[in-house]
Structure formats: C-alpha cells, structure tokens
Amino acid sequence: MEAMSAVSALSALAQEHRLSAFRLLVQAGSAGMAAGAIADALDIPSSSLSFHLAHLTRAGLIRQRRQSRSLIYSADYAEMSALVGYLMENCCGGVECETDAASPPAEHLAA
Amino acid sequence: MEAMSAVSALSALAQEHRLSAFRLLVQAGSAGMAAGAIADALDIPSSSLSFHLAHLTRAGLIRQRRQSRSLIYSADYAEMSALVGYLMENCCGGVECETDAASPPAEHLAA
DNA sequence: TTGACATTTCCAGAAAGATCGAATAGTCAG
DNA sequence: CTGACTATTCGATCTTTCTGGAAATGTCAA
Numbered sequence: 001m002e003a004m005s006a007v008s009a010l011s012a013l014a015q016e017h018r019l020s021a022f023r024l025l026v027q028a029g030s031a032g033m034a035a036g037a038i039a040d041a042l043d044i045p046s047s048s049l050s051f052h053l054a055h056l057t058r059a060g061l062i063r064q065r066r067q068s069r070s071l072i073y074s075a076d077y078a079e080m081s082a083l084v085g086y087l088m089e090n091c092c093g094g095v096e097c098e099t100d101a102a103s104p105p106a107e108h109l110a111a
Numbered sequence: 112m113e114a115m116s117a118v119s120a121l122s123a124l125a126q127e128h129r130l131s132a133f134r135l136l137v138q139a140g141s142a143g144m145a146a147g148a149i150a151d152a153l154d155i156p157s158s159s160l161s162f163h164l165a166h167l168t169r170a171g172l173i174r175q176r177r178q179s180r181s182l183i184y185s186a187d188y189a190e191m192s193a194l195v196g197y198l199m200e201n202c203c204g205g206v207e208c209e210t211d212a213a214s215p216p217a218e219h220l221a222a
Numbered sequence: 223t224t225g226a227c228a229t230t231t232c233c234a235g236a237a238a239g240a241t242c243g244a245a246t247a248g249t250c251a252g
Numbered sequence: 253c254t255g256a257c258t259a260t261t262c263g264a265t266c267t268t269t270c271t272g273g274a275a276a277t278g279t280c281a282a
Binding site for chain 2: 006016022028077086087088
C-alpha cells in the first residue's frame with residue numbers, strides 16, 4: 001500500500017455514515033448487502049448513501065456487483081488488511097514488536 | 112471504541128502530513144520524536160505541523176510530553192489497536208473469522 | 223412497451239479543513 | 253534579565269466535503 005491510497009482509504013472511512021456502512025459490510029461478510037438495505041439500516045436518503053458508497057468504492061474498500069435490479073456491496077478484506085498493515089508498518093522500528101502488532105491480520109489477505 | 116472517536120481518529124489519519132507524522136512516530140517507538148525533528152523529517156513549516164500534531168493529539172492517537180525546551184510526541188499504541196479492532200469488529204458476522212482477523216493485534220494494548 | 227422498482231447523477235448551498243507568515247508563550251544558559 | 257531556542261496560536265484565504273430533492277439511468281415483469 002502506498003501513502004496516497006492509504007490517505008484515500010482513511011478519508012473514506014473518516015465519515016460517520018461511511019464508517020457505519022463499511023462496518024455493516026464487514027459484518028455482512030461475502031454475501032454483502034444491497035444499497036437499499038444499507039440505506040434502510042442506516043436511515044440515510046438514498047442519494048446521500050450512494051455518494052458515500054461511491055466514495056468507499058473509489059477508495060477500494062468495498063466492491064459492487066449487480067444482482068438483478070439491486071446493486072450488492074461487500075467489503076474488500078484484502079484492502080482493509082493492507083491498510084492496517086500500512087499503519088503498523090515497521091512498528092517500534094522492528095524492535096520488541098516481533099510477529100504480533102507489526103503484521104496485519106492475515107485472515108482475509110486472499111479474499 | 113465508539114463511533115465518534117473512531118471517526119475522529121480516522122479523520123486525523125486521513126491527511127497526507129498527519130499520516131506521515133503518525134507512521135514516523137509508530138516507527139520511533141516509545142522514545143518518540145521532538146516536534147522540530149518531525150518537521151525536519153517531513154519538510155513541513157512548523158506552524159502547519161503544529162496544527163496537525165494537535166489534531167492527532169485531540170484524536171488520542173499520539174501523546175505529548177515536555178523534555179526541556181522540546182515537546183516530544185509518541186504514538187499511542189493502545190488507541191491504534193482499539194481503532195483497528197473497531198474496524199474489524201464482528202468480522203463476517205463472527206463466522207469463518209475465528210481468532211485471527213476478528214481480533215486486533217494485542218501487542219501494545221497495555222502500552 | 224408500459225409501468226414499477228432500485229439506484230445513481232446532477233445541482234446548489236452550507237460547513238469544515240488546510241495552509242503558512244507573523245505574533246505570542248514557555249524553557250534555559252550565561 | 254537578556255537573548256536564543258523550541259514550539260504553539262492567531263488570522264485570513266482557499267479548497268474540499270456533505271447534504272438531499274429532482275431528474276436520469278438501468279433492470280425487469282407482464
């Protein structure tokens with residue numbers, strides 16, 4: 001991950017509605033959720049939500065796929081892990097941070 | 112971690128100079144760095160850097176202590192871990208994400 | 223092809239954030 | 253106390269972002 005994409009990802013998450021939407025999708029797993037379902041869950045006008053989902057998509061944090069009339073969004077776990085890894089990179093100069101905090105959670109790196 | 116403090120932490124990191132400064136401090140470890148040293152390393156006017164450091168401090172991501180004439184800043188690893196944990200909370204609805212991605216790196220939780 | 227449905231794009235105004243020189247405040251050696 | 257040093261606050265300007273109704277786009281059943 002590079003500095004520019006990290007800033008882009010972080011600023012995508014740095015907003016009340018977008019953070020809520022992203023966490024909702026993280027918890028929804030690979031099944032994802034339709035835009036309308038997210039709008040209902042968060043109680044946000046659809047035009048506003050669409051703006052926020054586009055923002056998250058542009059940042060690479062979520063993905064979009066069409067299913068009939070609905071657009072299904074889902075979290076991109078690899079990107080999330082990359083972001084966390086970037087934040088903690090070379091933590092404490094590599095000293096006393098062996099294999100734990102210095103490396104990102106690797107569960108979803110291939111997702 | 113609550114939604115409001117997460118947004119505050121994320122928006123603190125969602126800026127080129129602040130992200131660079133934070134990563135510098137993460138890598139500096141508990142020794143930290145003086146404001147002037149950070150300004151030199153990042154090549155930012157001191158008044159701008161001060162604005163950004165205040166922002167990071169307000170968000171709880173870094174701490175300040177005085178050492179003679181210098182103000183030394185250092186990363187707050189507990190807060191960083193809490194933020195990561197909040198992002199990944201209840202990942203995938205708790206399924207297929209056992210103990211790995213669902214929990215934050217715990218190395219510095221007591222720092 | 224008509225109508226209903228799901229979602230996005232367009233638009234304008236209101237609010238928040240970034241920048242940096244100059245002025246101000248805290249710390250210390252002599 | 254004076255002067256040098258380190259860093260923050262002030263102030264004014266510029267840019268970016270958020271918001272939500274209305275209109276447009278894409279999808280599908282009948």
